[in-house]
Amino acid sequence: MTGTAAKGPRLESLLAGLLRYGTWLASAVTGAGLAMSLAGVEGTDVVAAGVALLIALPVLRVLVMLGAFILNRDYRLVIVAAVVLMIILAGLVIGLSSSNPLTH
Amino acid sequence: MDHGLGLWLFAVSLGASALGGMLGMASGIFIVPILTEFGHVDVRTAIGASLVSVIACSCGSASPFLKGGLVNVRLAIVLEVATTSGALTGVLLIGVIPTAYLFFWFAVILALSAQQMLTRRGEAAATSAGTGGWGTALGLDGSYPDRGRDVEYRVQRLPLGMLLMYGAGLISALLGIGSGVLKIPAMDTALRLPIKVSSATSNFMIGVTAAASAGAYFLHGDVVTAVAGPVALGSVVGSVLGARVLMAVSNERVRLLFVVVLLALAVQMALSGFGINLAGVSK
Numbered sequence: 001m002t003g004t005a006a007k008g009p010r011l012e013s014l015l016a017g018l019l020r021y022g023t024w025l026a027s028a029v030t031g032a033g034l035a036m037s038l039a040g041v042e043g044t045d046v047v048a049a050g051v052a053l054l055i056a057l058p059v060l061r062v063l064v065m066l067g068a069f070i071l072n073r074d075y076r077l078v079i080v081a082a083v084v085l086m087i088i089l090a091g092l093v094i095g096l097s098s099s100n101p102l103t104h
Numbered sequence: 105m106d107h108g109l110g111l112w113l114f115a116v117s118l119g120a121s122a123l124g125g126m127l128g129m130a131s132g133i134f135i136v137p138i139l140t141e142f143g144h145v146d147v148r149t150a151i152g153a154s155l156v157s158v159i160a161c162s163c164g165s166a167s168p169f170l171k172g173g174l175v176n177v178r179l180a181i182v183l184e185v186a187t188t189s190g191a192l193t194g195v196l197l198i199g200v201i202p203t204a205y206l207f208f209w210f211a212v213i214l215a216l217s218a219q220q221m222l223t224r225r226g227e228a229a230a231t232s233a234g235t236g237g238w239g240t241a242l243g244l245d246g247s248y249p250d251r252g253r254d255v256e257y258r259v260q261r262l263p264l265g266m267l268l269m270y271g272a273g274l275i276s277a278l279l280g281i282g283s284g285v286l287k288i289p290a291m292d293t294a295l296r297l298p299i300k301v302s303s304a305t306s307n308f309m310i311g312v313t314a315a316a317s318a319g320a321y322f323l324h325g326d327v328v329t330a331v332a333g334p335v336a337l338g339s340v341v342g343s344v345l346g347a348r349v350l351m352a353v354s355n356e357r358v359r360l361l362f363v364v365v366l367l368a369l370a371v372q373m374a375l376s377g378f379g380i381n382l383a384g385v386s387k
Contacts, residue, residue: 047333095320
């Protein structure tokens with residue numbers, strides 16, 4: 001109990017920083033793209049990059065947690081984090097494959 | 105890109121997120137009804153944009169909760185196995201379920217949210233009394249700071265909690281919402297977590313849940329950038345403003361306004377399910 005408590009806050013401040021600055025970065029890119037569009041410059045790809053960054057941010061958060069659990073030799077949670085990443089990956093594969101019934 | 109639509113989407117998302125932020129919840133529940141009923145946006149485009157806004161709200165507001173020691177990150181990752189599995193199921197089902205059904209489900213979820221807003225959440229019963237079980241075996245029990253001292257708690261009935269979280273993930277992917285309406289009862293009632301821990305941990309988890317489905321929709325080309333971009337940006341700005349305003353206004357008045365808006369949208373979504381449209385006739 002005390003062991004995890006001692007390691008906990010470091011991981012939590014790392015995740016806090018990642019999510020805070022990641023959100024600012026993704027918002028800045030999205031905002032820049034939208035401003036370009038308003039100014040008459042083609043900004044659709046920049047907006048798409050910002051949206052993609054935002055979607056990738058929680059996935060990156062799981063990846064950082066996986067790394068932290070490996071460093072802590074917390075193997076049960078390593079497996080749990082790896083399973084979450086695999087489920088997300090499966091979703092991406094379904095999204096990419098053309099023969100799925102998502103939205104038609 | 106249509107400038108008028110973009111600015112309207114930005115303004116609406118800002119308003120919805122500010123309102124949601126005042127009560128500490130994500131704005132996803134408002135985005136889809138407003139976009140489909142008033143913006144004449146296709147329901148699936150609205151769901152994609154809403155999921156992106158849910159991620160923005162979750163990630164943008166996570167930092168203070170994490171630093172305050174209120175998020176149980178170990179429990180979060182375990183429950184995320186269930187929420188992302190649910191989201192994956194939702195992604196597979198969305199093409200199969202007729203749009204009218206989606207509208208009906210949405211109306212039900214809106215009504216449930218309104219009801220949950222009216223019934224005050226109480227503190228879970230004595231949390232240290234449990235027998236351990238799965239939560240203790242996985243080292244998920246924790247403590248959080250409350251009025252200067254650390255309060256310890258146990259995670260109870262994890263399998264039931266996981267089942268409810270699967271349902272929450274499924275609804276999240278199908279309707280484009282954070283589905284706190286299902287996560288919060290799961291954490292309060294099944295896992296018996298302290299209210300501050302369940303709110304903070306739920307907020308932390310909805311980002312990953314939404315990313316699992318939003319990633320699939322994005323790669324499939326269902327996230328329309330011209331809609332999702334302004335909605336995401338408006339949500340980030342709105343949630344920051346909402347948290348600031350939170351201090352200044354009466355919580356009871358916001359709560360009442362929230363319930364009225366939820367019920368109005370529930371009625372409108374149910375009517376849309378029947379093919380009747382009251383609000384969006386003028387174009």
